[in-house]
Amino acid sequence: MKHPVRPLLTAAVTRLREAGVDSPEQDARVLLSLVAGIEPARLPLLDAVDDAQADLFDSLVIQRAVRIPLQHLTGRAYFRHVELAVGPGVFVPRPETEVMTGWALEQLRPLVFQMQRPLVVELCTGSGAIAKALVDELPRLRVHAVEMSEDAARWAERNLAGTGVELHVGDMARAVPELDGTVDLVIANPPYIPLDAFESVTPEVRDHDPALALFSGDDGLDAIRVLTQVASRLLKPAGLLCFEHADAQGESAPAVVAAHGAFTAVRDHRDLSGRPRFTTAVRARLSARMPG
Known part of the structure; x- marks a missing residue:
């Protein structure tokens, strides 16, 4: 089954905003691009994701809503021009x-x-x-x-x-x-x-x-x-x-x-x-x- 991207993002942003996350739109886009295996800049080209990707996205949004750092969920952070592996x-x-x-x-x-x-x-x-x-x-x-x-x-x-x-x-x-x-x-x-x-x-x-x-x-x-x-x-x-x-x-x-x-x-x-x-x-x- 295919899940359209727009309602997934809308629901995720609402959940993150209600949880007090500072940048709900950006975080939702980063997490969805992560499960889709694409760079965030290419997300507007994505129409839908499959069941496994939708389930993983929902799991990541739940974790972000309880304020687990975005970087811990993605496993990476960016600093000036370099990428870093980060986590607990x-x-x-x-x-x-x-x-x-x-x-x-x-x-x-x-x-x-x-x-x-x-x-x-x-x-x-x-x-x-x-x-x-x-x-x-x-x-x-x-x-x-x-x-x-x-x-x-x-x-x-x-x-x-x-x-x-x-x-x-x-x-x-x-x-x-x-x-x-x-x-x-x-x-x-x-x-x-x-x-x-x-x-x-x-x-x-x-x-x-x-x-x-x-x-x-x-x-x-x-x-x-x-x-x-x-x-x-x-x-x-x-x-x-x-x-x-x-x-x-x-x-x-x-x-x-x-x-x-x-x-x-x-x-x-x-x-x-x-x-x-x-x-x-x-x-x-x-x-x-x-x-x-």
Whole structure:
């Protein structure tokens, strides 16, 4: 039996909208194209699906309606120009992080044009999204990616296979000491949600992204404090630090870096929606001042 596409989509969109899904039309189209085995752009050419495809589509819509992330259902996510395998146990990359990654590429590109091979360390790599995007757009980079979670690292290993990125599994606080004082750029999307903000986080994130990648102490800044200290030892003089933070941390996150004493030119940047999103700084030539 054939099932016309239009009523299937209409019913799915209604169900997803009633469930509070942010993008019901887009999600329904992605799921239907998945079961039909076509790219979403070709969906308008599809008139009907068979019984098995209709049943699978209904099952996927039900799962999305209970707020299982779309990327977990499709098994993939997109970040800048790269595709990533994702699923349970790893943080799903967000579009906001693409802006910070673009800033990093802009800083690194002149060095590559000078026939240098800049050294980059990505901390809290998760799926490997940032590292993979960096070497995709600037293949001459030397990139090391660090991830504490063994579950997430398995996804990163899969995504970074064949890219030349060197993956390290372990605590970022002790990451790659052999690179101390030699790194051109440290980049990270660390955990930054305060513990008391648990209930305000969307179900897709709160219930399915790993807590290790989300929450970071009472004020959300614990990982950023560690990140700042690690960057101070890894970076060469004039090396660059950039990291993402919550939109409510547009003042507090840069303040952590400024208070450390090892950095200059500390500034904050906004994402495409105009919200504070990431902090950048330059490693000073003076020795780091230990906090306290």
